[in-house]
Amino acid sequence: MLAVAIIALGVSGISAAFAIWAAWSTAKQAKESAAQTAIQKQQTRIQRKQVATAEQQTRLQRQIARDSMQPYVWADLQPDMQRGSTVDLVVGNSGPTVAHNVKVSIDPPLPGNAQNSDKIASVQQQLADGLRSISPGRVIRWNVGPGHELMSEDAPQVRQIRIEGEGPSGPLPPLELQIDLNQLRQSKDAPDGSLHHVRSSIKDLTKAVDKIQNTIRKNQRDD
Numbered sequence: 001m002l003a004v005a006i007i008a009l010g011v012s013g014i015s016a017a018f019a020i021w022a023a024w025s026t027a028k029q030a031k032e033s034a035a036q037t038a039i040q041k042q043q044t045r046i047q048r049k050q051v052a053t054a055e056q057q058t059r060l061q062r063q064i065a066r067d068s069m070q071p072y073v074w075a076d077l078q079p080d081m082q083r084g085s086t087v088d089l090v091v092g093n094s095g096p097t098v099a100h101n102v103k104v105s106i107d108p109p110l111p112g113n114a115q116n117s118d119k120i121a122s123v124q125q126q127l128a129d130g131l132r133s134i135s136p137g138r139v140i141r142w143n144v145g146p147g148h149e150l151m152s153e154d155a156p157q158v159r160q161i162r163i164e165g166e167g168p169s170g171p172l173p174p175l176e177l178q179i180d181l182n183q184l185r186q187s188k189d190a191p192d193g194s195l196h197h198v199r200s201s202i203k204d205l206t207k208a209v210d211k212i213q214n215t216i217r218k219n220q221r222d223d
Helices: 002-068 115-127 194-222
Strands: 073-079 086-093 098-109 131-135 139-146 158-167 177-182
Touching: 073 098, 073 158, 073 177, 086 098, 086 115, 086 131, 098 115, 115 139
Parallel strands: none
Antiparallel strands: 073 086, 086 139, 098 131, 098 158, 158 177
16 A cells, blocks of 8 residues: 555656646746747837828928929019119019919019009009919019109018919919018119120210210311
């Protein structure tokens, strides 16, 4: 009976040791499985971020491509370089494609004198209603009057200009800018262009010739 008890005790010990080993092995496998699962989740998150980044880059590239094909419409008040000290309202398209339904609003409206107030009001209303189209590189000018009348006041004369329009890829982002007419006072108002300089030279030459002729006539009378 003692031998049987010893054998039973040995078997029981072996069974206990096997059970402990099995539990440790199971725990180790569970831990390794959990670590593997965590690694897979991390890899999944990285892959998702990579996919999201790629999608964002694709959207950005498409947006850049769309923007590069949009017109760039602008407006300004500039001294007239052909007629001297007058001011032009200028609208242009510096983009690569045609701009449609271009609207330009000026607040407060530009003033006019007794001779051109109706014309200036009509131009500003036409721009507020919208120009049908402006081709790439096109610049349109409207003379809005002598500079000395527009800039007669010493106080700032700020005009808020807002430009809207449409291009091949849809509406253009509104462009807003402020222009102070009095800041144009010290700008160049002499006409540009070779023809103007030729005309000026001819006038100076004519004056010189007239002066010489008058001197010759005077000397002849004195003789």
